[in-house]
Structure formats: structure tokens, C-alpha cells
């Protein structure tokens with residue numbers, strides 16, 4: 591069985607000092623919780639203080655993006671080697687905000703995915719349709735292309751360390767959640783696509799998160815769906831109480 595996996599994507603919120611204080615409270619709030627993998631993904635400047643604050647806790651550290659090169663003249667970028675050195679375990683790649691605001695293509699995301707595996711980081715590949723794509727009835731076609739192109743050249747052994755995050759763009763930060771049935775339909779389709787790429791046995795091991803206005807009130811019904819293994823949480827991961835309730839609600 592797949593262990594539930596809840597990750598908090600803090601986006602561009604929390605200074606390093608705020609972040610370290612926050613995780614100290616979070617560790618305390620989650621100290622008796624078992625049976626779920628939890629990660630927090632702070633902005634880059636907060637990675638180091640959060641890593642220090644997380645020491646000897648069972649909460650993992652994630653990053654929100656990275657470059658695919660080890661090093662070089664790429665002003666403003668952060669490399670997989672740097673993330674590995676800090677002790678980052680997961681890296682979110684292909685988030686819809688990176689695609690929409692920073693022009694990230696499936697080809698670029700694929701380079702990042704392969705670099706993450708090279709550096710021993712576990713990627714969380716985000717996919718999802720816009721409102722207009724959903725209204726045109728092309729959700730599955732869009733998601734299939736994102737999955738196939740994003741994972742080009744990935745081996746089945748690497749794929750076992752992968753997490754997929756299905757995040758319908760229209761549900762992100764809007765308060766509109768996909769219905770559990772709609773989310774399940776796409777997550778099941780993603781698993782079929784993964785099976786065609788890596789075989790059924792590997793696809794059955796890959797965790798698929800749902801993301802988009804996940805809150806304490808809807809986590810249970812989402813987790814009740816067979817192909818939803820967790821959540822990538824934005825806004826509700828910024829408060830200890832709501833993130834704790836989501837983690838607890840996932841098991």
C-alpha cells in the first residue's frame with residue numbers, strides 16, 4: 591500500500607526567521623502522528639534554517655524549484671547540487687505557477703526531472719489543466735502530454751521515487767476544489783499513463799497527490815478515493831492548525 595504523502599508548498603511566503611519558528615510549532619503539533627509522510631517546501635532562503643529546525647523530526651524538507659545544471663553562470667538560479675547539500679529530499683517541479691508566470695515548458699521540466707534523479711532528489715511533478723482546457727473537454731489530453739513529456743527518459747527504477755501532483759489550475763488558491771470524483775477520474779487516468787510508461791507494478795507504487803484548495807474540511811473525502819494518495823497544499827499549509835488537521839485527516 592502507498593503511504594499517504596502531504597506536502598506543504600509555501601510558495602513565496604515566510605521569511606527565514608518566520609519559517610524556522612513555524613516548523614518548531616509544527617513539529618510539536620505533529621509529534622504523535624504516524625502513518626503519513628509529511629514535507630514542507632519553503633522558499634530558498636528559508637531552506638537552511640528550516641532544515642536545522644527539522645533535525646530529528648520526521649518532517650522532510652522540500653524545495654519549490656531548481657535549475658537542471660550542477661553549477662554555472664545562471665544568475666538567480668539554484669542547482670540540484672545545492673539542494674542536495676542542504677539535505678533537501680523532495681523538489682516540486684512543473685508547478686502551474688512556474689509554467690504560467692515563468693514560461694516553463696514540458697521540455698525544460700523534463701530536464702529538471704532527470705537532474706533531480708541524478709542528484710538523488712525525489713521530484714514532485716505537477717500537472718493539471720486550466721479552466722478553459724477543462725471546458726473544452728481536453729483535460730485528459732493536456733495532462734497526458736504533461737506526464738509523458740515531463741517523464742521522457744525516466745527509468746522505471748527512478749519512477750518509483752517520483753510523486754505526481756494533479757493540480758487543476760482553476761482550483762489553485764480559488765477556494766474551488768475539484769469534486770473527489772473528478773479528481774479521482776484524472777488521478778486514475780494519470781496512473782494508467784504511468785502504467786503505460788513504466789509498467790503496472792511501478793505505477794502502483796507511485797504516489798499521486800491532489801492539489802487545489804485542499805483544506806481540513808475536504809481532505810478526508812479526497813483521500814477516500816483509490817488513486818489519491820495525498821495532497822500538495824498551498825494556502826492551508828501556512829498555518830500550523832490547518833496543516834496539522836490536513837495531515838491528521840489524511841490517515
Ligand SMILES: O=C[C@H](O)COP(=O)(O)O
Pocket residue numbers: 599685757761762763764765801802803804822823824825826
Ligand atoms: O502547490 C499547491 C497548490 O498550488 C495549491 O494551492 P492552494 O492549496 O492554495 O490552492
